[in-house]
Amino acid sequence: MRIIFNGTIMALKLGIGSKTGVGVDIGSNSIKVLELSKSGRKYYIDALDIIDLPAGAVSGGTVNDGASAASYLKSSFSKLGISEKKVAIGIPCKHVIIKTIEMPKMKAKEVDSSIYYEAQRYITYDMNEVFLDYIILGDSPNDAGSNLIMIVAGKKDIIENQMDFIHQCGLNPNIVDVDCIALENMFNFNYPEEFDELTAIIKIGASETNVHVLQKGVNLFRRDIPIGGMNITEEIAKKFQIDVNEAENIKIGNMGNRGGDFKADYSIYLNMILSRVTSEIQRTIDYFAANNDKQYPKKVYLTGGSSKLPGILEDIETKINIPVVSINPFRNLLFRQNIADDKSHFFAVAVGLALRGAE
Ligand SMILES: Nc1ncnc2c1ncn2[C@@H]1O[C@H](COP(=O)(O)OP(=O)(O)OP(=O)(O)O)[C@@H](O)[C@H]1O
Ligand SMILES: [Mg+2]
Numbered sequence: 001m002r003i004i005f006n007g008t009i010m011a012l013k014l015g016i017g018s019k020t021g022v023g024v025d026i027g028s029n030s031i032k033v034l035e036l037s038k039s040g041r042k043y044y045i046d047a048l049d050i051i052d053l054p055a056g057a058v059s060g061g062t063v064n065d066g067a068s069a070a071s072y073l074k075s076s077f078s079k080l081g082i083s084e085k086k087v088a089i090g091i092p093c094k095h096v097i098i099k100t101i102e103m104p105k106m107k108a109k110e111v112d113s114s115i116y117y118e119a120q121r122y123i124t125y126d127m128n129e130v131f132l133d134y135i136i137l138g139d140s141p142n143d144a145g146s147n148l149i150m151i152v153a154g155k156k157d158i159i160e161n162q163m164d165f166i167h168q169c170g171l172n173p174n175i176v177d178v179d180c181i182a183l184e185n186m187f188n189f190n191y192p193e194e195f196d197e198l199t200a201i202i203k204i205g206a207s208e209t210n211v212h213v214l215q216k217g218v219n220l221f222r223r224d225i226p227i228g229g230m231n232i233t234e235e236i237a238k239k240f241q242i243d244v245n246e247a248e249n250i251k252i253g254n255m256g257n258r259g260g261d262f263k264a265d266y267s268i269y270l271n272m273i274l275s276r277v278t279s280e281i282q283r284t285i286d287y288f289a290a291n292n293d294k295q296y297p298k299k300v301y302l303t304g305g306s307s308k309l310p311g312i313l314e315d316i317e318t319k320i321n322i323p324v325v326s327i328n329p330f331r332n333l334l335f336r337q338n339i340a341d342d343k344s345h346f347f348a349v350a351v352g353l354a355l356r357g358a359e
Contacts, residue, residue, distance in 0.1 A: 020046070021357025022087045023350040024073070024171075025179065026162060028058050028230060029206035029305060031073055032350040035082050036333065038358045044334045047080035050346055055244070060207045061092035061179075062158060063165040070168045077169075086172045088353040089162050090179035093210060094224050095155040097123050097130075098178070100137065102146040111136065115151065123153045131159055131176075137218075152178065175356050180210055180222060182352030187301065188217045189355055190331040200288075200297035201327070202281060202316070203348060204306035206230045209277065211284045213297055221288045225280045229306035232273055239269055251309075274312050282319040296322060303327040303348040 025032040031051040036043050051072045057065040099122045103111065115134050120127055130153040140146040159176055166173040187194075187201055198220075201212040209225040229251075237247035240262075249256070251270075255263060289296045300322050302313055307326065317324040329351040330344055 019358050020084050021354040021359070022082060022084050023182070023353025023355075023357065024087045024089050024166065025182075025347075025350040025353060026058055026061060026063065026069075026089060026165070027053075027206060027305075028060060028228075029053065030346070031058075031069065031076075032346055033073070033076055033080065033082070034347055034350040034354045035080070035084065036351075036354040036358045042334055043332070043355070043358060044336050045330065046336055047082055048347065048350070049076045049080055050343060051076050061095065062161055066165045066168050070165065073169045073171075077171075085170070086174040086357065087166060088175035088177055088182075088357040089166060089173050090177045090182045090349055090353050091154055091158050091162060092207075093178055093180035093222065094208070095158045096178045096180075097125060097153045098150065098181075098219075098222075099123075100148055100150050102140045102143065103149050104145055105147050108136075111149070115149070119151045119153065122151065125153060125155065127153075129156050130154060131156055152181075154178065175353070177353055177356055179349045179352075180212065180219075182349050182356065183210070183303075184212060184214060184217075184219055184352070185355055186329050186348050186352035187214065187327065189352075190327075190329060190333075191301070194299070197298045198295055200285065200300045200322075202300060202302050202307075203304040204228065204277070204302070204309075204312070205304040206306070209281070209304075209306075211281060213288050220292070223284050223287075225277075225284065227277050227280065229309075232277075232306065232309070235273060236266075236269070240266070253310075270309070271311070274309060274315055278312065278315040278319050281316055285320050285322075296320075298322070300324040301327045303329070303345050305346055307345050 020035060020037045022035045030053055034048045035046040037046050053069055057069045063069055101118065101122060103118060116132060119132055123130065132153050134149050134151045137148040137150055140148050163173045183201060183203060195217055198215045201214065203210045206229045208228045211223045212219060213221040233244055233248045233251055236251055237244045250266065300316065302324055313324050326345060327348055328344055329348040
């Protein structure tokens with residue numbers, strides 16, 4: 001098993017070869033599975049699936065009910081005909097510290113032996129409770145005698161929790177990535193024309209919202225906002241005194257036979273909740289600009305299940321006055337026959353993970 005958290009643009013290295021990569025993105029609402037295979041320089045989607053989970057089986061990336069989630073994942077693999085046992089998983093960004101540091105240039109072996117001591121200065125977690133990894137990014141722009149090194153420290157308990165779960169499914173977690181790095185790799189792979197531009201990626205999932213700012217394939221800023229689709233569903237349930245399943249149904253557009261009065265009240269309430277999320281996004285982008293010579297991203301790319309909330313894309317666009325578009329994580333991938341999927345907003349992280357496996 002290799003833990004690799006590293007790499008901002010590694011997925012761009014399209015060597016010639018043939019390899020399969022399976023990404024398993026363990027979310028709070030559902031697990032996303034995606035198998036890619038590389039043939040020559042092209043990547044093909046062989047199979048994909050969304051496995052809806054019972055409430056509470058996974059929360060914020062921690063698997064609470066491994067037995068039931070494992071039975072769903074196993075049957076998905078057999079339904080899809082995936083025989084590859086090695087999979088890539090991504091632990092949530094909030095359980096990871098990522099820092100770029102400078103170290104005097106030295107041999108790879110010497111970096112290996114000194115990185116732990118060096119990292120201690122930057123990692124606020126207890127070092128006994130983390131797995132540490134690093135990648136040498138290249139020359140430091142400030143000092144010709146130093147290298148830029150990205151260090152990544154992930155909480156052991158969450159990594160072991162996800163690895164145990166994957167083992168429980170009869171699979172082998174040979175790549176442990178970080179979901180926010182997988183997302184950025186997916187973006188760099190699919191939108192190479194944005195490489196030089198200052199660009200924001202926003203993922204609105206079930207448990208949280210993540211805002212990233214990138215340039216030249218490298219992350220400049222990242223912030224997690226603790227609001228996601230799950231809180232929104234809970235708030236709708238509370239407000240209208242209905243259970244969460246009903247609230248979830250209404251939220252995704254199944255109003256059933258509810259009357260016009262309800263629809264009007266619901267619409268007002270939803271807009272109020274949306275406004276809270278989008279104001280937080282606006283504050284985050286303003287904060288980035290205030291700390292970076294007043295530079296704003298040229299464009300915002302949106303993804304995640306909750307990016308489909310009606311009106312949210314337009315509301316973000318109005319508030320920050322920057323064009324907002326939906327990410328197509330399949331943009332530079334080819335489909336094998338008979339796979340059609342209109343749920344691309346769910347697969348951004350899974351594509352990044354699968355690319356890592358198929359590298
Ligand atoms: N059509 C829709 N409109 C509004 N919300 C939707 C829609 N479809 C799905 N969602 C919401 O998207 C969320 C799931 O998104 P996503 O799959 O990105 O999260 P996850 O990966 O399961 O969880 P995590 O945030 O922990 O990574 C749920 O809260 C769900 O209610
Ligand atoms: Mg997710």
